Amino acid sequence: MIKPTLLLSVFSLTLGCSLAQAEDWPRWRGPRGDGISMETNIQDKWPADGPRKLWSHKVGIGFASPVAVEGKVYLFTLEGKSERLTCYDAQSGNVIWQQEYQGGWTAASSFPGTRATPWIENGRIYTYGGASDLVARNLADGKELWRTNIFKETGVREALTWGQASSPLIVGDLIYVQNGKGGPVAVAVNKNDGKIAWKAQAVGLGGYAQPVLIDVEGTRQLIVFGGEIVYALNPQTGATIWQQPWETKYEVNATTPVYRDGHLLVTSGYDSGSMMLKVGPAGATKLWEHRGSAGNKHVKSRFQGVILEGDNLYANSEGTLRCMSWPDGKIKWENRAVRLGAGGSIVKAGDKLIALGERGTLYLFKATPEGSEKISELEVAEGDRNWATPLIYNGKLYVKTIDEFICFDIKAQ
Numbered sequence: 001m002i003k004p005t006l007l008l009s010v011f012s013l014t015l016g017c018s019l020a021q022a023e024d025w026p027r028w029r030g031p032r033g034d035g036i037s038m039e040t041n042i043q044d045k046w047p048a049d050g051p052r053k054l055w056s057h058k059v060g061i062g063f064a065s066p067v068a069v070e071g072k073v074y075l076f077t078l079e080g081k082s083e084r085l086t087c088y089d090a091q092s093g094n095v096i097w098q099q100e101y102q103g104g105w106t107a108a109s110s111f112p113g114t115r116a117t118p119w120i121e122n123g124r125i126y127t128y129g130g131a132s133d134l135v136a137r138n139l140a141d142g143k144e145l146w147r148t149n150i151f152k153e154t155g156v157r158e159a160l161t162w163g164q165a166s167s168p169l170i171v172g173d174l175i176y177v178q179n180g181k182g183g184p185v186a187v188a189v190n191k192n193d194g195k196i197a198w199k200a201q202a203v204g205l206g207g208y209a210q211p212v213l214i215d216v217e218g219t220r221q222l223i224v225f226g227g228e229i230v231y232a233l234n235p236q237t238g239a240t241i242w243q244q245p246w247e248t249k250y251e252v253n254a255t256t257p258v259y260r261d262g263h264l265l266v267t268s269g270y271d272s273g274s275m276m277l278k279v280g281p282a283g284a285t286k287l288w289e290h291r292g293s294a295g296n297k298h299v300k301s302r303f304q305g306v307i308l309e310g311d312n313l314y315a316n317s318e319g320t321l322r323c324m325s326w327p328d329g330k331i332k333w334e335n336r337a338v339r340l341g342a343g344g345s346i347v348k349a350g351d352k353l354i355a356l357g358e359r360g361t362l363y364l365f366k367a368t369p370e371g372s373e374k375i376s377e378l379e380v381a382e383g384d385r386n387w388a389t390p391l392i393y394n395g396k397l398y399v400k401t402i403d404e405f406i407c408f409d410i411k412a413q
Helices: 004-021 149-154
Strands: 052-058 066-070 072-079 082-089 095-102 119-123 123-130 135-140 145-150 169-171 173-179 181-184 186-190 196-199 203-204 212-218 219-225 228-233 242-245 258-260 263-268 273-279 286-291 306-310 312-317 321-326 331-335 345-348 354-358 362-370 371-379 391-393 397-400 402-411
Touching: 066 119, 066 391, 082 123, 082 258, 119 169, 119 391, 149 186, 149 196, 169 212, 186 306, 212 258, 228 273, 228 402, 242 286, 273 371, 306 345, 312 345, 321 362, 321 371, 331 371, 345 391
Parallel strands: none
Antiparallel strands: 052 402, 066 072, 072 082, 082 095, 119 123, 123 135, 135 145, 169 173, 173 186, 181 203, 186 196, 212 219, 219 228, 228 242, 258 263, 263 273, 273 286, 306 312, 312 321, 321 331, 345 354, 354 362, 362 371, 391 397, 397 402
16 A cells, blocks of 8 residues: 555655746746747647647736746736736646735726736746836735835836836846836836836936847946837946937837847837847947838837847747848748737747737747748637737646636647
């Protein structure tokens, strides 16, 4: 007869091994900030009726993407007039805790809901709300540790037209986020106590994109894709190192910039296109700029992340899936058979690419530098604002639609 204690030990070991194989996804675009999952044990093709649904919950509105750490998944949403953070058991879907505060982006004419994706680090989770509330919570129970309203601390009286959407970036003791209109374009906040560490020297119009930290020949630069200008700031002081104009219709500069080996790409929608900069320790030079709709042979990503893998950049280019050669900007291929909509999102794992179209269709592609092929699809929602990026975690796919949070089993059998 097998003793219960032995069975419990075997179960615990099995569960521990399973979680050890799962790659935590603690922030916007994943642990490396590139939108690429290292999980390999996922299905090559979905069943005809789609992958098996394990659980689902009705949830509030918002476009923040789910994140996952150590067997738990976290979702940031707007519930009425409160911004709520919920912790779920990743396997069962059971709610472990929920915490909220009054506030958030509730403007009916400007797409109410959360925007920025949380960041998890060292037993804490940080959120940036649509009305500029930056909050630190205890990861174990969601207890609020501090809350700082960035507008109040910087004297800004007006939010961006579509609300604050800059997912936080944490490096060392500092949290970087973009600001609203008419104040310092970005700020650094001490993650330990929520106090402002510095305000950007540059004053004007903030943008919607997450800041990124780059290393240029040993010199660190904080890249802030503002509403009209690309800024490089000193990450310790906020002083401007260089700046490059980039204007977009409706001032929507929202896609996270991509940097590698001295090359920096920014891209935006509304027929704006892309720009490649060669960055040096003290300045930047424009290598090329592709703008407008003529020929449509360039990348123009409105606000979802693009994915650089090797010398190939995969993007939802205003609804069309495209692959661009890095860093020359030439388009290798495009897939016009599927329309993702301007807000459709993508995440990559191996040669598989999972996309959520903004109208609620979930797609599985094979995507390589040579081309793309749609393998499977599934209708998961209605409407036209399904903008949260799906999460691949431990053989499961977590999808946030307009008002539902769904977990699918995509593990290879």
